Amino acid sequence: MPFPPPGKDLLAYAAAENAASPLRPWLEMLHSTAQSCLERWSLVWTGEWLRQGAASYVLACRRPGGTPAILKLTPDVHRAREEATALSAWEGIGAAPLLAEFFDENGAALLIGRIDPGRALQPLDDPAVRQIARCIRLLHRVPAIAICRPLPSGHQRLIGFMQANACHIDSLSLRMRQGHSKITALAEAIGCAQRPQNQAVLLLAIFTLEIFLSITKS
Numbered sequence: 001m002p003f004p005p006p007g008k009d010l011l012a013y014a015a016a017e018n019a020a021s022p023l024r025p026w027l028e029m030l031h032s033t034a035q036s037c038l039e040r041w042s043l044v045w046t047g048e049w050l051r052q053g054a055a056s057y058v059l060a061c062r063r064p065g066g067t068p069a070i071l072k073l074t075p076d077v078h079r080a081r082e083e084a085t086a087l088s089a090w091e092g093i094g095a096a097p098l099l100a101e102f103f104d105e106n107g108a109a110l111l112i113g114r115i116d117p118g119r120a121l122q123p124l125d126d127p128a129v130r131q132i133a134r135c136i137r138l139l140h141r142v143p144a145i146a147i148c149r150p151l152p153s154g155h156q157r158l159i160g161f162m163q164a165n166a167c168h169i170d171s172l173s174l175r176m177r178q179g180h181s182k183i184t185a186l187a188e189a190i191g192c193a194q195r196p197q198n199q200a201v202l203l204l205a206i207f208t209l210e211i212f213l214s215i216t217k218s
Contacts, residue, residue: 003031003045003059007052009176016171026075026107030057037071037109041100054176055079060114068114069099073107080108087112094138159187 005011006027014023026033034057038045043061046068050058056074063069074080080103087098092113100111162184169177 003034004049004052006030006057007054009054009173010052010057012171012173013054013168016168022106023075029106030073033073033107033109034059034071037073037102037111040102041071041111043069043071043111061111063099068116070096070112070114072110072112074110075107077103077105077108080110084110089142090139094135094141162187 011027014021014027017023034045037043038059038061042064046060046062048060050060050070052058055076056072058073059071061069061071072080080101084098084101087095087110091097096115097113098110099113102109162180169180172180
């Protein structure tokens with residue numbers, strides 16, 4: 001059974017890059033890289049087709065014994081190392097656990113424990129809200145000073161996101177172009193409102209992503 005294709009936005013990025021870009025050979029080797037990772041960690045692809053990201057490729061897998069996991073492949077080794085650092089700091093408490101990692105000059109592979117989706121929140125769903133609050137408290141338990149290497153702030157990530165995508169705006173889908181404009185305004189607002197904090201804590205990038213997605217849908 002063939003693996004799912006990469007996401008349309010990732011393909012658009014690759015098409016906009018010049019011939020010397022490392023993204024193109026990474027895409028050409030993507031399925032063989034995925035197969036080698038499955039063999040390296042004794043994984044079985046479930047056959048499920050997951051929604052693909054704009055800068056990564058993911059497969060739903062099962063580990064020996066049947067536990068679910070997500071195999072994430074990306075050409076951005078630097079960002080993958082940051083993600084691995086953050087997930088390792090949380091140790092699976094309040095966040096998905098990092099099960100394995102692999103980096104080389106051609107890209108990165110992360111094996112992450114899969115979290116099953118829950119049900120949608122309903123108005124005045126207090127038990128669900130309390131559960132979310134508990135999860136956020138767990139994520140806030142790790143002070144940034146405890147991390148073994150520096151990670152960029154949320155505002156720095158937003159600025160970096162915009163700078164990295166500046167040359168790709170014309171090749172993005174309409175939804176992504178609209179989202180880029182909104183996240184630009186969000187970054188400017190955050191920059192104006194930033195205040196020194198008494199304690200810096202490590203925050204999961206997925207929350208920033210979820211906020212971004214909710215903005216683009218509004």
